Amino acid sequence: MTETPTPSERQATAAPLGDGAAVPPAIELRGICKAFGPVQANKDISIRVMPGTIHGIIGENGAGKSTLMSILYGFYKADAGEIVIHGKATPIPDSQAAIRAGIGMVFQHFKLVQNFTVLENVILGAEDGPWLRRSLARARTELKRLAAEYEIDVDPDARIEDLSVGHQQRVEILKALYRQADILILDEPTGVLTPAEADHLFRILAHLRRQGKTVLLITHKLREIMEITDTVSVMRRGEMTATVATAETSPRQLAELMVGRKVLLHVEKAPATPGREVLSVRGLSVTDAAGVARLKGIDLNVRAGEIVGIAGVAGNGQSELLEVLGGYAAATGEVLMNGTALDLSARADGRSRRRAGIAHVPEDRHREGLILDFAAWENVAFGYQDAPEYQKNALLMDNAAIVADTRGKIERFDVRPPDPFLPARGFSGGNQQKIVLAREIERNPDLLLIGQPTRGVDIGAIEFIHKRIVELRDAGKAVLLVSVELDEILSLSDRVIVMFDGRIMGERLTAETDERELGMLMAGMTETATGAQA
Amino acid sequence: MDLSTIYEILASALRMATPLLFACLAGLYSERAGVFDIGLEGKMLMAAMTSAAVAYLTGSAWIGLGAGIVASLIFAAIHGLASITFRGNQLISGVALNFVASGATILISQAMFGQGGRTPPLNGAARFHEMTLPFADALRPVPVLGPLYADVLSGNAILVYIALLCVPLSWWVLYRTRFGLRLRAVGENPESVDTAGVSVVRLRYGALMITGILCGFAGAYMSTALQAGFGREMTAGRGYIALAALIFAKWRPWYALWATLLFGLLQALALRPDVIQGALHLAIPGPALDAMPYILTVIVLAGFVGKAIPPRAGGQPYVKER
Secondary structure (H helix, E strand, O other): OOOOOHHHHHHHHHHHHOOOOOOOOOEEEEEEEEEEOOEEEEEEEEEEEOOOOEEEEEOOOOOOHHHHHHHHOOOOOOOEEEEEEOOEEOOOOOHHHHHHOOEEEEOOOOOOOOOOEHHHHHHOOOOOOOEHHHHHHHHHHHHHHHHHHHOOOOOOOOEHHHOOHHHHHHHHHHHHHHOOOOEEEEEOOOOOOOHHHHHHHHHHHHHHHHOOOEEEEEEOOHHHHHHHOOEEEEEEOOEEEEEEEHHHOOHHHHHHHHHOOOOOOOOOOOOOOOOOEEEEEEEEEEEOOOOOEEEEEEEEEEEOOOEEEEEOOOOOOHHHHHHHHHOOOOOEEEEEEOOEEOOOOOOOOHHHHHHOOEEEEOOOHHHHHOOOOOEHHHHHHOOOOOOHHHEOOOOOEOHHHHHHHHHHHHHHOOOOOOOOOOEHHHOOHHHHHHHHHHHHHOOOOOEEEEEOOOOOOOHHHHHHHHHHHHHHHHOOOEEEEEOOOHHHHHHHOOEEEEEEOOEEEEEEEHHHOOHHHHHHHHOOOOHHHHHHHO | OOHHHHHHHHHHHHHHHHHHHHHHHHHHHHHHOOOOOOOHHHHHHHHHHHHHHHHHHHOOHHHHHHHHHHHHHHHHHHHHHHHHHOOOOHHHHHHHHHHHHHHHHHHHHHHHHOEOOEOOOOOHHHOOOOEOOOOHHHHOOOOOHHHHHHHHHOOEOHHHHHHHHHHHHHHHHHHHEHHHHHHHHHHHOHHHHHHOOOOHHHHHHHHHHHHHHHHHHHHHHHHHHHOOOOOOOOOOOHHHHHHHHHHHOOOOHHHHHHHHHHHHHHHHHHOOHHHHHHHHOOOOOHHHHHHHHHHHHHHHHOOOOOOOOOOOOOOOOOOOOO
8 A cells, every 4th residue: 555645755854864844853762772781782772753754663683673662662761862752851761651751552462451351451551530430431432433533443342362463453552542642653563463454554554644643663574664654764783774764765775774784704615515405395384373374385405515594584484494394383385304204293393303313403592492590411411311322221311421421512612611510591692502503413413403503692603603514514414594694694505595474585506696686585575576676 | 957057057157258258359359460379378367366466455356456457468568578579489478478477376476375375265345246237136037038137147247247248349349440450450461551551569569458458357357256366277278268269269259259158158067067967867077078168179170160260460470571
């Protein structure tokens, strides 16, 4: 849908430049900083959003978008910086203050009481007095008015648990409007929606804009930014890298700004000599619990002695692919490992995958790779606790053998500090990753699945980890690498597959492609579409 | 078995149900707010001892009641501090408080009165006495309802009527007031309350305070109305039976009334083995009847009589996250 935002387009160009507009911006953030421990989630963020516009904030997962919005909604307190609402400096210490300032927020995970009715959820915290009767009556008439004004139709007496996800989201929007919000923040609103529901949401947003509301749309989907926003800011690693008018930018430029272009880390490696096919995936599809298709018919193969990199903006199905191959998510389709079909039902597990020759270094090592409170030696045994060399007899495990093995791994992988008894929590990110990597690689798997191998890992360890992955390839093993870091994909893989929206957008030999081309594919544009755009 | 025995047993059931009802409603407020309180027993015990001691010293049952409520509130506040403010484990905090109460009540009453952990017997104004409801005698001749009113409902301590009044009152508070709406919300999804700009911590403390007050009533009833003085461990697991009744009642006030009346009836029957033997020509041992509330609760939990769904956020300390 292409709304023609007559007033907003004029303001859109004014917003990023900020040259003395008569109307003060609806939202102005000045120098917002926020750190969580050593991690700088927001670095000196400044932004201006004019009233009656839809402003997009785009960036990869972990870029700091949600943190910034949580600060604006009073969930977090900024370490430094100033919030100005409609030209007035407005400190926002808590959500109550945000609501008073006319800010409403629709969180990615809805904040609704499941067994309450729509009406009860709408008035919660915004009641008209100690007795409910009057509040409920007023909310009922008010919802009728809002339904007519914004095309947001929800049965006020329905229980939340009986509503579809799309309807639940509309309740969240109604909640904000009922509280007289004139600034609405939506955090990744389409992540849980079907395409039809997403279209309806955008129609509602267009309505809101027409009524003079200001909308902040947080997303990592370029299509949405191009479709609905007037201006867009790009965030990367906690910094706001650019703010531009949507009409004056292109998906390609945004993709570049999002992914960034830093110096390529050079990895020494000889040309690959791929051998037989190790992994073959045909028509792999996954639908999540909410009924949203996450993988839509994936076909790919990985051969012995090559590294295949899966590139893509986070959230386009890469995680689901790893989960299915790792054995902890169900899927339909066919996966052959060394010619044998893998069990894709919900009964599959990591153990059967390991037996089939698949090792897995998961994307989220804190949640899936390690038990942080357990010692390094215990973590080394996880998943391989049945290995014969770890058993003393039929009943008891040989802890001494595991510790000895851990000492060996610590030495070979240069884990610091070299203490097998230290809890996993006590190691730095890079050393934690080395422990996981040592556990998986040294089992000599035919196929290594590795997700975000260097996320939260320091430069020195990155180099080491990359070298190990290449060594594994040179030993004739197959490697499937998933990373949102394009540099990493380019420097490690022999072949690159780009995923977008649960599909494979394209496949390139690393030697024959570049960042620009991959960026386009990551943005969901094929060559033909490129031609049309240019 | 004649009718008068039935009325006698019903009257006894009502008396036995009263502390259960107070405690059950007490648990209802805290659990609806998302705080499990296994320490109902301890709070009742503290209140029973304190109100008996103070009633003896002042000669006023009402002052005793007030003191019992204060003692129970202190325990509720400690539970709140441990489980809300410091986000400790709610079950452990509750169990710990039960142990403290069990020891402290005996220790204090022994230190004060030197009667083996009991308080001296109460009489006169230091006790809540039976009161006759208006028109009791006039209505007695009405068949069935008359004796029910005159011999079962009438002739109880005022605390019994307060307990019964707490049922509609709690229903009204829970479902018709802003506080009740927020209370139910915070037990289901505290994030929804937090993002609506309402303090989760304050709400939960508020709920625990009500729990403390109601447990105070329950304890005071035990030692200054049902009996005439405090005896060691006199609550005898009623706090746990009340929790069982709460599950049986699916966390709803009116159901809580029926559940506690049923459990009270079982306790009353356990006291009268002769009646059961006379009626059924079968000797059911008292302990078997005492165990019935727990057995019934297990049956309910197993899902045989509809599903008992606890408040969703129950037992989890609230930690703000993205």
